[in-house]
Amino acid sequence: MENNQVFVDSSFSAIINAPIEKIDIPAWCFGLPENEYQSCSPAHIAAGFTTAPDGTKMSINVEIIGGSLMVQHYVEQLSEPAHLILLSVSDVFTPNGRTTIQVHWELSVKKIDEKTCEFTNRVISRPTPDFISFIDKQGIPFEQFKAQRQPASIYHNQTETPLFAKSIEHHALRTN
Structure with a gap:
């Protein structure tokens, strides 16, 4: 499902005080205990795997962003x-009903030196055809929804990024 419309494209970075050789983001993501996921944002409710x-790994995250409950099926x-x-x-469960959005979540690290890395948490949200129909039925123009959604989504990403970085750091330092 390729869609050029974008609600939000936000990216934030934080420092991880661990050597890049010790970092394994997929192992962290697919092994993150629920209580640790919850500690990375007050909006985080639950996580599972x-x-x-087709057998591809999937992370299930439940959170509230901008007042809407979201159940994310990250493949x-x-x-x-x-x-x-x-x-x-x-x-996405809103006061006006249920719909869907597409979310691209990208986590990466780049080496700074032998002991530190820069972690980047990027989230890109796009409407699905179901979502476009959902807002059309309510008479909400896409640009209006986008303007209303961006602050909450950006704030969420900005606040969880340093906490994810700290969690990845702990994971890296307790393994190996």
Whole structure:
């Protein structure tokens, strides 16, 4: 599902005080205990792990962003120790009903020196055809929804990024 319309494209970075050789973002993501996921944002409700029908790893995240409950079904697209890309058609529960959006979640690290890395957390949200129909039925123009959604999504990403970095750091330092 390729869609050029974008609600939000936000990217934030934070420092990880661990050597890049010890970092394994997929191992962190697919092994993250629920309580640690919850500690990375007050908006995080639950996390779990399963597989997609084709056997690909999947992370299930439940959170509230901008007042809407979201159930995200993140399917692994690229999996390398320093780079993970996940794609979800996420269920969104709003006061006006249920719909879906597409979320591209990209986590990466770059080496700064022998002891530190820069972690980047990028989230790109796009409407699905279901979503376009959902807002059309309510008479909400896409640009209006986008303007209303961006602040909450950007704030969420900005606040969870340093906490994810700290969690990845702890994971890297307690393994190996």
